[in-house]
Amino acid sequence: MAVREVLVYPDPVLKEISEDVTELNDKIKQVIEDLKDTMESSSHSVGIAAPQIGELYRIIAIDPGKNPKCGQSHGRQIMINPVILKWEGITPFREGCMSVPDYTGNVNRARKILVQYMDENLEEKVIETEGFEAILIQHESDHLDGVLFIDRVISRRTDLFRRKKYK
Amino acid sequence: MGKANLFSLMLVAGDRPGIVADVTKVLLENNFNIEDSSSTLLQGFFAAIFIVSHEKPMTECEVKELFEGLLEKKGVSVKVQSMTETEEAPAGEHYIISVYGSDKPGIVHKVASFLSAEGINIIDLQTKVAGKEKSPIYIMVMEVVLPEYFPDKTWTDKLKQISAELGTDIHLRQIETYEL
Numbered sequence: 111m112a113v114r115e116v117l118v119y120p121d122p123v124l125k126e127i128s129e130d131v132t133e134l135n136d137k138i139k140q141v142i143e144d145l146k147d148t149m150e151s152s153s154h155s156v157g158i159a160a161p162q163i164g165e166l167y168r169i170i171a172i173d174p175g176k177n178p179k180c181g182q183s184h185g186r187q188i189m190i191n192p193v194i195l196k197w198e199g200i201t202p203f204r205e206g207c208m209s210v211p212d213y214t215g216n217v218n219r220a221r222k223i224l225v226q227y228m229d230e231n232l233e234e235k236v237i238e239t240e241g242f243e244a245i246l247i248q249h250e251s252d253h254l255d256g257v258l259f260i261d262r263v264i265s266r267r268t269d270l271f272r273r274k275k276y277k
Numbered sequence: 278m279g280k281a282n283l284f285s286l287m288l289v290a291g292d293r294p295g296i297v298a299d300v301t302k303v304l305l306e307n308n309f310n311i312e313d314s315s316s317t318l319l320q321g322f323f324a325a326i327f328i329v330s331h332e333k334p335m336t337e338c339e340v341k342e343l344f345e346g347l348l349e350k351k352g353v354s355v356k357v358q359s360m361t362e363t364e365e366a367p368a369g370e371h372y373i374i375s376v377y378g379s380d381k382p383g384i385v386h387k388v389a390s391f392l393s394a395e396g397i398n399i400i401d402l403q404t405k406v407a408g409k410e411k412s413p414i415y416i417m418v419m420e421v422v423l424p425e426y427f428p429d430k431t432w433t434d435k436l437k438q439i440s441a442e443l444g445t446d447i448h449l450r451q452i453e454t455y456e457l
Contacts, residue, residue: 157457177455204371206456214454242455249457259457 113151114144114163116208124209125256128159128166131190134232138167142188142230145171155208157246159253162209168192170250174243183243189227192251195236196224203245205259215263219245282334283312283360286327286344290353296323299351303343304329328360369423371400371452374436378445380406380413388417391439395432398422415445420452 117123131138141160149158149171157172168191174183199221206214222240225247229235239247249259290296297316304311309329316325331340337357344355376388385404392399401420408414423432433449440447 154456156455179453204452204454206454208456246457 112144113147116148116152116158116162117164118208119210119258121209123161123164123166124253124258126161126166127256128161128168128254131167131169131228138169141165141167141169142171145169145188149173152208157250158208159250161253161256168254170247170254172243172246172250174246177242180242182241184237184239188230189225189247189250190230190232192225192227192247192254194220194223194225194248194251198222199240201245202264205245205249207249207259209253210258210260213260215259217259217262218264219248223247225251282331283362284309284329284331284335284337284340285358285360286329286340287325287356287358288327288353289322289324290351292318292321292323296351296353297325299347299353300325300327300344300355303347307343308332369425369427371454372421372423373418373450373452374421375416375418375448376440376443376445377414377416377447378443380408380415381443384415384443384445385417387439387443388419388436391436392421395429395435396424397427397432398424 141163144163144165145158145160148163149155150173154176156174156176157170159171160167160169170189170192171187172189173186174180175185197220200218201221202216203219204214205217221244222238223244224236224238226234226236252258252262286300288296288300301311304327309331312328312330314325314327316323318324337359341355341357344353344357347353347355374388376384378384385402389399399419399421402417403419404415404417406413407416436449437447
């Protein structure tokens, strides 16, 4: 159990694609504990993905309830090999990330998602979630594919408002 | 930041490909660093503001001289100002305010004066005339930051009232930023 250093871009590990988890061995258990400890050690951290602590496995830890405006959520949990099966609606959201300090940007995320994953006992689960928790899962899952929110920014400040010419 | 020797460069040029490349060539060759910048196309003019830094102290004239060639050959006007660093704005709640309606004088000023009197800071502002030529509509989108511990909870109602007096429509949306 250890609080790990959170990698900061331009660390190349953050752009790598993580591996699927196939068995619950000591290494994976260690990564899960370290993710929980690292998330807890930072008072404002509501989520972290394994690549952020330098471990290229498809594991994320989330704790959406830490955000007072979160509303309903499934609570603190570990998600292994998460896959978003279905999404609907678009919601703009201004995101920041521990791995990209001092920068925020507007990102479009799905408002509601259906996500399949394994819990920390490798039991298969499927949940439907929306709002803050759904956005959080999308942000953390992106890390498993080497995608940072900067890749998805639509505009730095206000949403784009451009005059188009129609014929 | 804490950078010394900061300058602002403001440039406007009739739009064409290559303006940014031309200006940044001068900056790069003279060892300037771009600290921050914002550029956009305004009514067919490309308008840009760069905040740049240099290792060595320089005068405004010395910096301006570097761009003389651009003005003569390519019609890019550049204004240079030496800057002293200011305090970062305090972190309060952010709102996006959209005000739109038929084009008439005073929309920006009335809204901005109200915000100023309330001590609300505008950190981004874009305006556009859109719609058909015969019935133009004016669109203003701004991002504002409230002071911390802002006491006046009725500011949104007051702003809606001002918008109603102007005959415009208004939409306010709080922007929440989360580190995920």
